[in-house]
Structure formats: structure tokens, C-alpha cells
Amino acid sequence: MSSAFLEIIELPDGDFVLQKADEEGEPLVTITFSKDAKEFLKEHNVTVAKAMIGAGIQTVGVISKQMAESELDDEFRTVH
Incomplete structure (x- = not known):
């Protein structure tokens, strides 16, 4: 069974x-900061990585909702 927690x-x-x-395997997403970015961000790199991942997850939610609504529209299309 697939884990619901990330x-x-x-x-x-x-x-x-x-x-x-709790699962092994390839990561879903990898973020790599350049040397310059690491020097600029210092300890704030964690905050930026979390924000980037959070924005990605939010966007996936929006896309999933749009896809589900599109499928419902297709399912209930009136054909004359």
C-alpha cells in the first residue's frame, strides 16, 4: 500500500x-542549490526548499481538481 504521508x-x-x-525508492522531487545559492541563503536554504516543495504540492492540487472537473464535464455532456 502506498504511503499517504510525504x-x-x-x-x-x-x-x-x-x-x-516509510517507503524506499526514487524521490518524488530533488532540489539542488548551486554553490552560490547555498552561500547566499546560508541556513535559510531549508525554508526556501520547503516553500518550493509546498508551492509544487499546492499546484498539483489545483491541477488535480481541474482534471477531475474536466472528467465530470465530459461524463455529463449532453449530445443532441
């Missing part, structure tokens, strides 16, 4: 990954 992990190399909790 987690953000900071890897030893400074990358951040979004993955399903």
Missing part, C-alpha cells in the same frame, strides 16, 4: 528530497 529530507550533500514516508 517527508522532506536534507541529504548529506545539501540536496533536499521529497519522498513518501
